[in-house]
Amino acid sequence: MIYLVLSVLVASSLLVIFKLFEKYKVNNVHAIVINYVVAFICGLLSAPVVMSPIEISKQSWFFGALGLGMLFIFIFNIMAITTQKSGLSVASVATRMSVVIPITFGFIFYNESFGVVKILGILLALVAVFLASVKSKDGFKVRNLFFPFLLFLGSGTIDTSLKFIENFYVKEENIAIFSASLFGFAGIFGILFLVIKQNLRIRWKSILAGICLGIPNYYSVVFIMKALATEGLDSSTVFTINNVGVVALSTLLGLLLFKERLLRKNWIGILLAILSIFLVVY
Secondary structure, three states, X not given: OHHHHHHHHHHHHHHHHHHHHHHOXXXXXXXXHHHXXXXXXXHHHHOXXXXXXXXXXXXXXXXXXXXXXXXXXXXXXXXXXXXXXXXXXXXXXXXXXXXXXXXXXXXXXXXXXXXXHHHHHHHHHHHHHHHHHOOOOOOOOOHHHHHHHHHHHHHHHHHHHHHHHHHHOOOHHHHHHHHHHHHHXXXXXXXXXXXXXXXXXXXXXXXXXXXXXXXXXXXXXXXXXXXXXXXXXXXXXXXXXXXXXXXXXXXXXXXXXXXXXXXXXXXXXXXXXXXXXXXXXX
């Protein structure tokens, strides 16, 4: 249970850090690339089993880590944009409602139960993301939903892939080196992007921000994978507590730290988000 609690705390802190990026005018792309390099180093230092690059390339999870690394760099940029444009609560809801994606995947590919209650939960989740994304009293605009929706899809794909790889390919003693590989690949793709864009003039502020982001980012993956691997905790329990906890905590932090103002429809969206998680999982 301790890993689950730590997962909620660390995941919520990532959204707060992204909000601070906006306040201190941090270059998102630079900080995110540095963050992955830092997370990769954290993984290497934490790994009980050290592998050479050749050994890593021979692991059954190698290509999964490669694909996830590419997805990580993309979704982290989307998360930063969503947090800064729409607020902590919207980014939190969009990320956490993506739990419907791995559950739907389980229904299709693992033949898990899928009743009327789950269908209702998925529909409520989509409505929740919509309502939480409406930040203007003048009404909803399509552009307000674009980034939260991308974040919703990307986060769900990452959760689905992590669960699949953890179940079938990664031994518990290899979680640290697997996580390090994820971040290493994400860092490589990020550096290539900067080289292509000829955007390599990185300020010290971005380096410091990347370090502050990289450490909790690494442990966010490690803690959720360790929680999923904990005996006596099934994935439904893990995803429920994790998602509800992050939605509640990040919303509270947004109100307390950044004085975010939520409309009535935003509160309804957040309440529906929490309700939909319970319906989908249970």
